[in-house]
Amino acid sequence: MKIYLYPSEAAEKRVAAIIDRGLSYTRKDYQDVARMLDDVKKNGDKAVIRYTNRFDAPSLTAGQLEVTDREIKAARKLVDRAFIGALDRAASQIETFHQHQVTNSWIQADRLGVLLGQMVNPVDAAGVYVPGAKGGETPLVSSVLMGGIPAKIAGVKTIAMVTPPTRNGSINPHLLVAAQKAGIHKIYKAGSAWAIAALAYGTETIPKVNVIVGPGNIYVTLAKKIVAGTVGIDMIAGPSEILVIADRSANPEYIAADLLSQAEHDPLASAILITDQKEIxxxxxxxxxxxxxxxxxxxxxxxSIQKYGGIMIVPNLTIAIELANRFAPEHLELQVENPFDFV
Structure with a gap:
């Protein structure tokens, strides 16, 4: 990971390269995704299974798309107590946070015969996309919790989860246990653009939903971009980003782990450290x-580190904050002695 002195010409060039990278895709990418979506819309499970067999699980059949109760029960026996403890804590914290976001309906009757107000009701069905990379190699438990728990709090009647299966046609047991904890009702073994298509249009096995949420690679993002309007989506997300501001009180091992947690997501991911300490x-x-x-x-x-990572040494933390504001990162950490001085 290269170290830059900021401000300098080299540092400025690096900053510009990271900020300007954006959501990069080719016309072929868009056309390929659009073709997949149309295929699933026309052919349902048959298309979903064709893509799943090609990219993830070669032997999976349409009858195995939906995760069974038996698979969920078996998953509970495959995770250890440490995971359950971490899962319970994370779920509790996420639930507490999102409880504060609940919006209430209201009606105003200030004038005789006139009612003004807003009715806030949950959608009937929401789809949660959980990334897993090709063949389900990198399951993201956090995406299960952060997609499922808000929907449960909102009162969504049916919460469906899609995630890529492993090569043997199974789902990582940690994801299944997390899905049960998050209140997800149905789980399907499908990933990438074809999973988004199945949620948007419905198939023989995977019912159509009203809203699709969750992160993913460029193909998932393009699929959500195309189906937006047919269904609701959370956002068009760019590549993963993390920026850490650190002073002499920070732990270098923790910083490195956090930087890599995002760098491993995608070649377009950005991991940046800004510090006023050369030793750090x-x-x-x-x-x-x-x-x-x-x-x-x-x-x-x-x-991703070679292309879009970097360590910036700045004269002081005030400049660190100014530089961080230029990046406007997805994830920002203040690993400093007095973080609230900068919030």
Whole structure:
């Protein structure tokens, strides 16, 4: 991970490259995704299974698309107590946060014969997309919780989850246990653009939903972009980003782990450290190099760091905040002694 002195010409060039990268896709990408969506719309389960067999699980059949109660029960026996403890804590924190976001209906009758107001009701069905990479290699438990729990709090009647199966046609047990914790009602073994199409249009097995939420790669993002309007979506998300501002009180090992947690998502991901301490910069650089070797997706993380990562050494934390505001990152961490001084 390269270290830059900011401000400088080299640092400014790096900053510009990261900020300007945007959501990059080709005309072929768009056409390929549009073709997949149309295929699923016309051919239903047959198309979903064709793509799933080609990219994820070669032997999966239409009859195995929906996860069974038996599979969920078996999953509970495959996760350890430490995971259950972490899951319970995370779910509790996410639920507490989203409880504060609940919007209430209201009616105003200030004038005789005139009623003004807003009725806030949940949709009937929501779809939660949970990334897993090709063959379900990188299951994201956090996406299960962050997609499912808000829908449960809102009172959505049917919450369906789609996620890529592994090569043997199964779903990572941690995802299944998390889905049950999040209040998800149905789980389907499908990923990428064809899963979004199934949720948007419906198939023989996967029912149509009203809203689709959840992160994904460029193909998932393009699919959501195309079906927006047919169904509601949460947003058109760009590549993953994390920016850490750190002072001398920060732990370099923790910083490195957090940077890599986003860098491994996608070659377009951005992982940036801004610090006013040369020693922290050098320690984090060393920690990133060491931890990279332990990642299953180390090649992706290395590529994203090489293209869009960096460590910026700034004169002081005020400049660090100004620089962070230029990036406007998806994830921002203040690993400093007095974080509320900068909020």
């Amino acid at each position: 910069a050098q320690a984090v650089k060393a920690a990133v190099a060491e931890q990279l070797d332990t990642l299953q997706r180390s090649e992706i993380a290395k590529e």
